[in-house]
Amino acid sequence: xxxxxxxxxxxxxxxxxxxxxxxxxxxxxxxxxxxxxxxxxxxxxxxxxxxxxxxxxxxxxxxxxxxxxxxxxxxxxxxxxxxxxxxxxxxxxxxxxxxxxxxxxxxxxxxxxxxxxxxxxxxxxxxxxxxxxxxxxxxxxxxxxxxxxxxxxxxxxxxxxxxxxxxxxxxxxxxxxxxxxxxxxxxxxxxxxxxxxxxxxxxxxxxxxxxxxxxxxxxxxxxxxxxxxxxxxxxxxxxxxxxxxxxxxxxxxxxxxxxxxxxxxxxxxxxxxxxxxxxxxxxxxxxxxxxxxxxxxxxxxxxxxxxxxxxxxxxxxxxxxxxxxxxxxxxxxxxxxxxxxxxxxxxxxxxxxxxxxxxxxxxxxxxxxxxxxxxxxxxxxxxxxxxxxxxxxxxxxxxxxxxxxxxxxxxxxxxxxxxxxxxxxxxxxxxxxxxxxxxxxxxxxxxxxxxxxxxxxxxxxxxxxxxxxxxxxxxxxxxxxxxxxxxxxxxxxxxxxxx
Amino acid sequence: xxxxxxxxxxxxxxxxxxxxxxxxxxxxxxxxxxxxxxxxxxxxxxxxxxxxxxxxxxxxxxxxxxxxxxxxxxxxxxxxxxxxxxxxxxxxxxxxxxxxxxxxxxxxxxxxxxxxxxxxxxxxxxxxxxxxxxxxxxxxxxxxxxxxxxxxxxxxxxxxxxxxxxxxxxxxxxxxxxxxxxxxxxxxxxxxxxxxxxxxxxxxxxxxxxxxxxxxxxxxxxxxxxxxxxxxxxxxxxxxxxxxxxxxxxxxxxxxxxxxxxxxxxxxxxxxxxxxxxxxxxxxxxxxxxxxxxxxxxxxxxxxxxxxxxxxxxxxxxxxxxxxxxxxxxxxxxxxxxxxxx
Numbered sequence: 036x037x038x039x040x041x042x043x044x045x046x047x048x049x050x051x052x053x054x055x056x057x058x059x060x061x062x063x064x065x066x067x068x069x070x071x072x073x074x075x076x077x078x079x080x081x082x083x084x085x086x087x088x089x090x091x092x093x094x095x096x097x098x099x100x101x102x103x104x105x106x107x108x109x110x111x112x113x114x115x116x117x118x119x120x121x122x123x124x125x126x127x128x129x130x131x132x133x134x135x136x137x138x139x140x141x142x143x144x145x146x147x148x149x150x151x152x153x154x155x156x157x158x159x160x161x162x163x164x165x166x167x168x169x170x171x172x173x174x175x176x177x178x179x180x181x182x183x184x185x186x187x188x189x190x191x192x193x194x195x196x197x198x199x200x201x202x203x204x205x206x207x208x209x210x211x212x213x214x215x216x217x218x219x220x221x222x223x224x225x226x227x228x229x230x231x232x233x234x235x236x237x238x239x240x241x242x243x244x245x246x247x248x249x250x251x252x253x254x255x256x257x258x259x260x261x262x263x264x265x266x267x268x269x270x271x272x273x274x275x276x277x278x279x280x281x282x283x284x285x286x287x288x289x290x291x292x293x294x295x296x297x298x299x300x301x302x303x304x305x306x307x308x309x310x311x312x313x314x315x316x317x318x319x320x321x322x323x324x325x326x327x328x329x330x331x332x333x334x335x336x337x338x339x340x341x342x343x344x345x346x347x348x349x350x351x352x353x354x355x356x357x358x359x360x361x362x363x364x365x366x367x368x369x370x371x372x373x374x375x376x377x378x379x380x381x382x383x384x385x386x387x388x389x390x391x392x393x394x395x396x397x398x399x400x401x402x403x404x405x406x407x408x409x410x411x412x413x414x415x416x417x418x419x420x421x422x423x424x425x426x427x428x429x430x431x432x433x434x435x436x437x438x439x440x441x442x443x444x445x446x447x448x449x450x451x452x453x454x455x456x457x458x459x460x461x462x463x464x465x466x467x468x469x470x471x472x473x474x475x476x477x478x479x480x481x482x483x484x485x486x487x488x489x490x491x492x493x494x495x496x497x498x499x500x501x502x503x504x505x506x507x508x509x510x511x512x513x514x515x516x517x518x519x520x521x522x523x524x525x526x527x528x529x530x531x532x533x534x
Numbered sequence: 535x536x537x538x539x540x541x542x543x544x545x546x547x548x549x550x551x552x553x554x555x556x557x558x559x560x561x562x563x564x565x566x567x568x569x570x571x572x573x574x575x576x577x578x579x580x581x582x583x584x585x586x587x588x589x590x591x592x593x594x595x596x597x598x599x600x601x602x603x604x605x606x607x608x609x610x611x612x613x614x615x616x617x618x619x620x621x622x623x624x625x626x627x628x629x630x631x632x633x634x635x636x637x638x639x640x641x642x643x644x645x646x647x648x649x650x651x652x653x654x655x656x657x658x659x660x661x662x663x664x665x666x667x668x669x670x671x672x673x674x675x676x677x678x679x680x681x682x683x684x685x686x687x688x689x690x691x692x693x694x695x696x697x698x699x700x701x702x703x704x705x706x707x708x709x710x711x712x713x714x715x716x717x718x719x720x721x722x723x724x725x726x727x728x729x730x731x732x733x734x735x736x737x738x739x740x741x742x743x744x745x746x747x748x749x750x751x752x753x754x755x756x757x758x759x760x761x762x763x764x765x766x767x768x769x770x771x772x773x774x775x776x777x778x779x780x781x782x783x784x785x786x787x788x789x790x791x792x793x794x795x796x797x798x799x800x801x802x803x804x805x806x807x808x809x810x811x812x813x814x815x816x817x818x819x820x821x822x823x824x825x826x827x828x829x830x831x832x833x834x835x836x837x838x839x840x841x842x843x844x845x846x847x848x849x850x851x852x853x854x855x856x857x858x859x860x861x862x863x864x865x866x867x868x869x870x871x872x873x874x875x876x
Contacts, residue, residue: 340749361751370749378749383742383810388735396751400732446750 039098040065040228041086041117041197046095048081055081059095059254061247063197063228068219070239070260071232073249074272074437074465079232082249083199087119088112100196118190119199126186128175133157135174136189160188164218180211184218191222198222199230202463204238208325208492216242234463235493236265248272269466292316294351295486296337296368296454301346306332308511310346314454314486319476321501322490323526329510330490331373334456337488338370339363364397369452371443373459373490375436379443382432386424386442387413389431393446416445421471437468444472448479455479456488461496473500494526506530545804548855549819552802552848556826564833577709580829585710586702588825589717590772594792595799595817596724597768600761602800603741605809606660606667608762611769611796613678614652615789618773620682621645623691623783626698634695642701646770652678653766657759671762675793682785691783702778713775720771724814734812737761741809791842798845799824802852 041063048056056078063069073079085092088106097104099115106112109119126135133154141148142156157170166184174182183203190198200219204212219229219242231243239246240260248255248271255271298312307329314320322330335341337348339357348355350366357363360370372378381389391409398404404412413427420441424434431442440460447455457476461469477500479485491497497504504521506514506529514529560567570579594611601608622645627635634641652674659670693699704711728734739747740757748754772792777783801807802823803816824845831844854860 359751359753360749361753364751372746372749377743378746381739381742381746381750384735384738388739392735392739392750392752395732395735400736403731 038065039063040100042096042098043082043086044096044098046082046085046097047093048078048085048090049093054252056085056092056252059249059252060257061254062257063230065196065228066223066226067244068223068229068231068242070243070246071230071249072239072246072268072272073255074467077249077272077465078252079249080201081252083119083201083230083232086112087117087199113193113195116194116196117199118193118195118197119201120183120186120190120203121201126174126182126189128182129173131171131173132161132168132177132185133170135185136160136170136192138189140193156192157188160192161185164188164191164221165214166218178211180207180215183207184215187215187218187222191227195227197228197230199232201232202234203231204233204235212238234465234469236268236466239268240265272466292318292484296351297349298337299347299349301336301343301348303332303336303341303344306341306510307336307507310336310512312505312512314488316453316486317480317484318502319480319487319489319500321497321504322488322507323494323497323504324507324530325492328507328530329512330507331458332510333507334370334458334488334490337363337454338368338456340370361396364393364450364452367451367453368456369393369447369450369454370456371447371458371460373462375439375443375463380431380439383430385428386417386422386431386434387427389442390416390427390445390449394449397450412449416449420445420448420475437464440464440472441468444475452485454486454488456490458490459492460489461491461493469496476500494523494530498523498526545813545816546819548804548852549802549816549823552852553819553823553826556823556830560826560830560833564830572709575707575709576704580833582711584826584829585822586713587829588822589711589713590775591792591795591799591821591825592717592818593720593768593775594772594796595803595821596720596814597761597765598793598796599800599803599805599812599814599817600737601667601765602797602805602807603737603809603812604758604761605741605744606758606761607797607807608656608671608765609668609793609797610652610656610671610674610678611765611772611793612789612791613675613682614649614766614769615773615776615792616679616682616783616785617652617685618645618649618770619777619783619788620685620691620785621648622698622774623693623777624685626693626695630694632694632696634698638695638697642774645774646767649766649770649773650763651766652769653763654759656766657762660762661755661758679785682783682788686783686785688785690785693777693781693783699778699781702775702780716771716775720768721814721818728814733757733760738811741812795824795828796821798849798852 039062043059043061046056046059059078059082061082071079071082081090084090086097088108088111091107099117104115106115106117127138130138136157137153142152143149144152154170161168161170164184164187166181166188168177168181174185177185187198203215207215223229231239233239243260245257246260246263246268247257248268250272292315294313295316296314298310301310302308310333322333324330332341336343339360339362342358348357355366357366363370381392387409390413391404394412395404410427416422417424417427422438422441422445424438431439434442444457444460460472473496476487476489480487489497489501498521501521502517504516504526505512506516506526508530516525516529564580567580570577570581598608598611622641625636625641625644626638629635656671656674659665659673660667701712736747736752736757739750739752740754744754773789776788799820800817802820803813803818805812805816827845827848828841831841836844
């Protein structure tokens, strides 16, 4: 067993009114991949930010190879050989790959940047990581997965001993994830200590050696991953036995009612080709497929975010055309977008304002909802969806990811839609909230007779919640599975193209 | 300590603090600064003068606040002021016999409508053609004075029709200048619209995250359109006041650089130039503060050529106080002091 590379002991961090971290210990050995797990708000991000110098700690010590360190900025942390790759790639998309890797510490010759060396060394670096890319091309000419790996390459190049990966796989598909894992394993063999933060259990079990679990800012424990069954890990994270986590759909699949929406040969260039689809009331239809398969694009067409070039939409038998989200909303369609931060929340507004925004937009600026009524609506939905807020007047950007997501779902439920489209509603949020959202989806379909389109990268949760699965590949619908056909083998086969 | 901090972080603190400083300074430096006389049913005094001039700026900065809240900017306001004066004065006519060729109210309405069309133009460029606000409004900023010149045939147009001068001065029998009533009226209108409609919420939403606003069903384009139209209307009304004060249309100098004062007022009031949350009360106090500064500097004998230098110094100060970095430094210092004392 190798010596601890990094030791964090008795870490405390307070925010106004919140104990974000209380007496947390964390140990990382050289040459191990260590998972950091916990629900949203458990303190994972705070712990990482303390380690990387984004926040100063209020108490405790950090030892790096036996030397106490107290980085006051990410740059200082980097100098202490701690590098971080964040969930959102924070590089410059319009600079070349090589520039991105060396930005801020370009090798110089006679006071000028030595581009030859930059490109040559970048080339070596990407070859080491087995990335077949041209380092002189701009970063945005590559997929997010590649960008992520470039970020890792940059981190590796600064000669880091500790590499922190904060939700690196949340926007990657299965193939890309595997490539990323190959890179991470190579770094592990080189003796690097890797901290891996993710919500994907499969990935944790596949990749990691040990796991540290946090809950409510406190340390739950540190475990060998091989000796900790999954259900036990989950119950440690949530702090309660969650028997129903596996059986959201236990009451039997919701019964499909009358036809709500039909799409006939809907096409839009570069988005989707010849989509035929029928959605009934009271059913949950999953759109399965890889990123870029057309699942989001199909949903956007149904919501007026993009216009079909061919084909027609029929709502309750009548042809409709949506030229904007507002028109779709007037026809009782709601769309909860994929990227919560960019397309969902209005960060500087309060939770109340975020919740009533959709309804207010539907009513128009001149039919103002009185403040009293707004407060009543906000309270009702905060209670119904159990959104954790200190007050409805709290700014939404200060909520954890899961609670932000719930508030956005609330925004759409307030508009009382007939068709609710949820694009990756459970991405990047904790398992407890995930289970709540899955349960809610089934309930809405069953009790409110809503038609729900559910898009997710996690096939498991789609299998658990959906009555019908539409599988998309390369911007085409390739299969439709119902009832007993919905099992992971069939779905995987359809996604992969083996049907 | 906590209360003090709360006070400092309030968006009204900075403009009020600056205004307070100016007033205290004037109390010592300008004899009779606070003196108000009541003559012939009318109030006179330096304070009244300041409020009179500030009213123009208040109305301008109302328009500017909403534009800035959507993440835009309108640098054509000054030129639109010139257009407004030119249209109104030309319609009333410069005949030296003190009569009007067109009824005053009608001339004013037409002038404001023309300015509203200027706003429509700006709104069209920004929201429909997606031209960057600074560039889009730069067009009218440069062209506006030329348009005003065309309207007046290159001349200054003096107006001898007395009721016209009432807009920028005092209606006989009223204790206060008309400008103040107009400014109060506009402010009340804005407050009413904010209370009774969701326009304010929508503007902020667009300014904070326009993509999410669109996806939540807001018509982002029409909201952006609207704020530029309102800015045009505000500039139109301000232009009437400005022309009335000198009883003439002066296409070259009317409202010159006033858009910059308006932007400064909005910034001073705590609204970030990047858009999002806006503070009407802050903009109003900001406008009054800037006018007080201008008047104070004139009273000190600073020439109008040197005035911008002094204003620039104030801008630097504001920027420093608003920067997060400086705020944090100040907070840390006061925090350390508190720790030392404890």
